[in-house]
């Protein structure tokens with residue numbers, strides 16, 4: 001395979017690590033997504049900024065410190081990576097076969113039996129326009145540079161050790177790499193596109209492991225929101241998805257109709273996060289006040305039940321949200337004031353708004 005050595009000179013920096021326990025499937029994400037950014041949304045957004053802002057070494061040392069890990073296994077991971085892990089475990093893969101590795105120690109978890117290394121990406125080539133305010137001249141971003149460093153190290157390892165694992169890219173930014181030029185340039189074997197990829201992942205991974213034909217670029221079908229597998233480990237930022245879509249139907253927007261996850265699944269994922277030390281839970285929806293709504297009007301009972309149930313999970317100290325529509329907030333201002341106390345939460349833990 002043609003690989004651009006002129007862009008990524010062969011590195012053996014991570015080849016000296018002792019192989020602790022190789023896994024058949026190793027999941028990971030680049031360093032810019034393997035950090036909780038000290039729970040500061042502004043710092044997290046800076047991963048899409050130009051590296052001319054601050055030297056990457058300094059940025060990652062102070063702003064984007066690595067997630068905690070044990071023997072290279074990440075204790076916190078991006079939500080998408082956790083979903084992939086959960087889909088594989090639910091489909092029958094054993095825990096001893098699948099691991100989420102930190103990018104710093106990933107080489108220690110790869111061995112001759114490793115068949116797949118899968119990278120979750122979000123904006124690997126600086127092509128998401130709404131991040132352009134942070135990078136107006138489209139220079140290399142922290143996200144991009146850390147993705148390239150990761151694939152460079154993986155490919156160097158594969159060449160040096162003569163391993164045969166396939167490099168798979170999936171996640172919200174996978175579409176940026178779904179062309180033969182970039183796949184060749186970054187030594188990527190398979191790209192899986194689709195926001196709801198959980199159903200397709202086990203099927204494709206089985207094919208790759210068995211050496212059967214698997215398309216280089218796959219477009220996965222949507223998964224029903226009720227079938228989303230429950231995460232098995234902590235998520236950076238303690239994030240829990242509560243719904244997808246929007247009921248406002250603006251003419252220029254293709255957002256699907258709102259689907260909300262069952263409360264029991266949301267509580268279960270909050271519990272997993274709490275057990276993994278993520279005591280601040282961030283509920284994720286296009287508009288958190290739309291939870292349980294069948295139209296555009298706020299469903300007060302459902303929203304209060306959501307906050308009340310999550311805040312009562314053992315160990316949860318605070319419940320945040322992203323995002324919230326100002327239209328919903330203006331239509332039901334008392335809901336925001338009432339939600340913490342109605343659930344019995346300490347007033348000091350009033351949810352903060354992240355619009």
Ligand code: SF4
Nearest residue numbers: 246248249250253255
């Ligand atoms: S409110 Fe936003 S997400 Fe909803 S339909 Fe309009 S543009 Fe799309």
